[in-house]
Amino acid sequence: MKFVPYEQTRELPNIVVDGSPNAATVLTLTHWPGISQPPQLAHDLSAGMAFRYLDDPPAHTPATAVTNNHFDQDGLVAAFALTRPTAALRHRQLLIDLAAAGDFGTYRDRRAARASMTVSRMAEAGFDDYAEFAARCYAEALPQVLDMLLEGDRFRDLWGDEDAELDRSEHALASGAIRLVEHPELDLAVATAADGWRRSRGHRFGGDEYEGVHPMALNNATACARVLFVHGRRYRYTDRYETWVQYVSRRPPARRDLRPLAEQLTAAEAGTVVWSASPPGALSPTLDHDGESSLDATTVFETLTRHLRTAPPAWDPYAIEGP
Numbered sequence: 001m002k003f004v005p006y007e008q009t010r011e012l013p014n015i016v017v018d019g020s021p022n023a024a025t026v027l028t029l030t031h032w033p034g035i036s037q038p039p040q041l042a043h044d045l046s047a048g049m050a051f052r053y054l055d056d057p058p059a060h061t062p063a064t065a066v067t068n069n070h071f072d073q074d075g076l077v078a079a080f081a082l083t084r085p086t087a088a089l090r091h092r093q094l095l096i097d098l099a100a101a102g103d104f105g106t107y108r109d110r111r112a113a114r115a116s117m118t119v120s121r122m123a124e125a126g127f128d129d130y131a132e133f134a135a136r137c138y139a140e141a142l143p144q145v146l147d148m149l150l151e152g153d154r155f156r157d158l159w160g161d162e163d164a165e166l167d168r169s170e171h172a173l174a175s176g177a178i179r180l181v182e183h184p185e186l187d188l189a190v191a192t193a194a195d196g197w198r199r200s201r202g203h204r205f206g207g208d209e210y211e212g213v214h215p216m217a218l219n220n221a222t223a224c225a226r227v228l229f230v231h232g233r234r235y236r237y238t239d240r241y242e243t244w245v246q247y248v249s250r251r252p253p254a255r256r257d258l259r260p261l262a263e264q265l266t267a268a269e270a271g272t273v274v275w276s277a278s279p280p281g282a283l284s285p286t287l288d289h290d291g292e293s294s295l296d297a298t299t300v301f302e303t304l305t306r307h308l309r310t311a312p313p314a315w316d317p318y319a320i321e322g323p
Contacts, residue, residue, distance in 0.1 A: 002065060006134070007135075015027045015067070020035065022069075026061040029046055031246045037246060045096060047098075050079075072205045073099050073116050083142065095145070095149070104242055165214050169218070184224075187226055188226040191221075193213065204284065212229045230300075238287075239255050271294050276289065
């Protein structure tokens with residue numbers, strides 16, 4: 001099969017990987033919310049679905065085009081699997097690890113983590129037309145996927161600085177400079193950084209950033225789907241991306257709308273600090289604030305956990321949309 005940019009497939013029979021179908025799509029291999037998955041192909045990652053397709057493809061209308069409406073690590077690996085199946089199958093687990101590094105901020109093999117950093121750097125460039133930008137990224141990245149994984153030193157100028165930040169964050173978690181406490185009944189992990197911690201950052205998806213501690217270090221250290229990062233009087237809560245998709249290996253807790261909680265915390269502040277929150281449909285919703293909060297960590301934790309226990313669910317990725 002051949003990768004064809006999304007806008008060029010609207011009248012061309014196609015298989016969509018890790019995105020939403022268009023009028024000419026004959027099969028969609030995506031863990032995205034609300035989109036029906038062939039049950040025998042279901043997987044936490046769209047890339048995993050693509051590999052299961054290679055194992056046992058279901059019957060569908062013929063198509064020679066593979067496409068996706070956005071560029072990221074999971075979509076890249078899924079497209080690579082369908083367009084270069086022989087090479088992909090030889091490196092299946094390493095490629096799936098790359099997809100997980102991009103989507104879930106986890107890794108097993110450091111080569112996958114570094115390749116994910118490389119892909120993210122490729123996606124940092126500005127653009128006027130996103131469709132053209134995504135098509136250009138696929139054209140550049142698809143021929144280099146295995147090189148990024150197997151000959152990673154060639155790309156050190158793209159991943160070297162972030163890799164050092166990942167080392168620093170992992171050391172902080174191992175040494176106790178960042179202390180992790182899990183609350184399994186809420187699927188919540190609280191990571192508290194020591195006062196002297198110099199904030200770190202790392203990529204998310206294609207070109208996005210997460211600040212405070214490198215997300216791969218944190219997400220490798222806990223399986224909790226909800227994470228609160230505490231650094232002095234600065235707080236950041238995150239619903240991990242696993243709660244946005246149709247995650248199949250387990251059912252993460254349903255997201256709550258964090259915006260009423262932001263209003264409640266803003267009202268509780270003694271000064272002018274304002275809390276803000278992403279809508280529940282964001283890829284990875286966050287709750288944070290400007291400036292330094294007047295609220296202590298116990299107050300923030302108790303207010304947050306009360307909201308998580310009592311607020312109604314606000315997101316259901318498993319509810320399949322109609323045709």
